[in-house]
Amino acid sequence: MRRLFITLFLVLLLAFSAHAASQATSSTAASTIITNVRYYLNEAAADVWSDAELLVYINNGIYDIVQRTHCLEATADVSLVANQHEYDFSANSYITVVSVVFVDASTPTVEKGLLRKNVPGMGHGVKADGDPVYWYEWKSYIGIYPVPSSVTTEKLTVYYVSRPTALASTASNITTPAIYDKALTLYVTAQALLKTGQSQHGKSAAFMADYYTELDRFRADFIDQPKQTKDDIR
Secondary structure: OHHHHHHHHHHHHHHHHOOOOOOOEOOOEHHHHHHHHHHHHOOOOOOOOOHHHHHHHHHHHHHHHHHHHOOOEEEEEEEOOOOOOEEEOOOOOEEEEEEEEEEEOOOOOEEEEOEEOOHHHOOOOOOOEOOOOEEEEEOOEEEEEOEOOOOOOEEEEEEEEEOOOOOOOOOOEOOOEHHHHHHHHHHHHHHHHHHHOHHHHHHHHHHHHHHHHHHHHHHHHHHOOOOOOHHHOO
16 A cells, blocks of 8 residues: 555656746856857857857747747736727737636625637627627737726736747847747758858758757656646546
8 A cells, every 4th residue: 555655656656747847047048049059069169150140040949939939938917998898019029928817806806718709700799788708910010809898907917928039149048938948059050051051051951850859858848738627626
């Protein structure tokens, strides 16, 4: 019985730890990524590739990682206005909007996740006035439906993927989580090899394949987690 208990404990521990991940920003300097890339390129000091060129690839890689993994997340509140159905969201530097929650801060507080629809799907089967049920995104505007005719404390909380700020120098810290440092190194190496001509394209493709594999590994471990059913919730 004791051995069975220990075995079950270890299985449960692995099950939970397999999906644990820090989304904290990496403290790795861009210069460290460049050093690691130069190991792959067999170039200890800048010759074919300058630090400035590799920094360009680093910025491209950070953007690609964020776009593929949605690893930089943020929220923004949008105060509702009576009889207004679209709100300008362009002041927020973002890649995509993930979800929108309607919040009424009166007593008791109401928080309701809205359903995403496209523009042609709005207004069908729901009365035009009242608390929002649906949302859409168009040209950096967030649209809602129905539209409240009177507003007091109502707002939207918008969940979105942040657009990463380009690193200005090799002394800057990488803005993606540390778990993607290896993937970023592989990406930069692959892009750098393209510069050396047709003879290195196969090697570049191999590094890109490793890059995609690395992202998929973390996507499986940290992002595509099994969804809970109602029976799982106690």
